Amino acid sequence: MAAEPGPVILTKSSPTVSLDKHGVTSGLIRVNLNWTSPRAAALEQARQARGLLGKVRASLQTAAVRDADLDLGCMIGFADGDTAVVQALGNAFGALDRPPYVHLDGDDRTGGAAAGENLTISLNQQEKFAKLLLFVYIYEGSGDFRGLEAKVTLTSDKGDRFEVHLDDSPPQANACAIALITREKGELVIEREVRWFTPQRGAGIQQVISKTYEFPIEWTPGRK
Known part of the structure; x- marks a missing residue:
């Protein structure tokens, strides 16, 4: 039995991929966001701690750790x-x-769900799209993305996988433009962005991202 092909990883040196060249021209694209739960990682370190003092120290550190609530959009x-x-x-x-x-x-409010967060795009309606921007931001918890090991995987109906790793976060970055999907020369193309954003006074982070990528969206305060 032939081994299942691995994912296409979009990197700084190879940031784009054509969905058409992979035969992905219809159906659904599923976008999965997964990240490491800081609290789960701390609990595992506490479990592996040796000696009474080490276990007490690890337990105190675990109690202080807050989980990160990342939102995919x-x-x-x-x-x-x-x-x-x-x-x-x-x-x-x-x-x-x-x-x-x-x-x-x-x-997924903590990063603890095995399935992470999942977003689906219908390519059966792709002629209606001009561009789509995948983004993620920290709703609450962790101050930035460092140590979260966040990864986004796009999977087609027939199993093609495309990955973007969010592994180079600068300090205080609480949002990231992940990838831009556009049509170039008749082909649907995914382009890795991994562009980081930090909080700005007087503007929501989604508003900052939309302005940067020229999405004229009317933003109003919201909650979940």
Whole structure:
């Protein structure tokens, strides 16, 4: 039996991939975000601690660790000029059978769920899209992405996998533009961005990202 092909990893030196060249022209693209739970990692270190003093120290350190709540989202620019956003904040979970043709299936609040967070894009409606931006931000918990080992995997219906690793976070970065999906020379292309953002006074992080990538979205305060 032939081994299953590994994922295509988008890197700084090789940041783009054509979905058309992989035969991915219809169906669904599933986007998975997974990260390491800081508390789970601390509990494992405490379990492995040796000696009474080491266990006490590890237990105190674990008690001080806060889990990170990362939120995966997608900004959508349509060919007719309209825009939309899919994210847990504001319960904007989207839909696949009607606009925006993008759906977020849930909200992993800790990084402890094996399935992580999953977002699905319908390529059956791709002619309606001008561009899609996958992004992630820290809703609460960890101060930045360092040590979270966050990874995003895009998987087609027929099993093609494309990975983006969020492994070079600068200090205080609480959001990241992950990848941009656009049409170039008739082909649907995924381009690795991994562009980091830090908090700015007077503006929500989604607003900063949307302005940077020219998504004219009207933002209002939201909660989840």
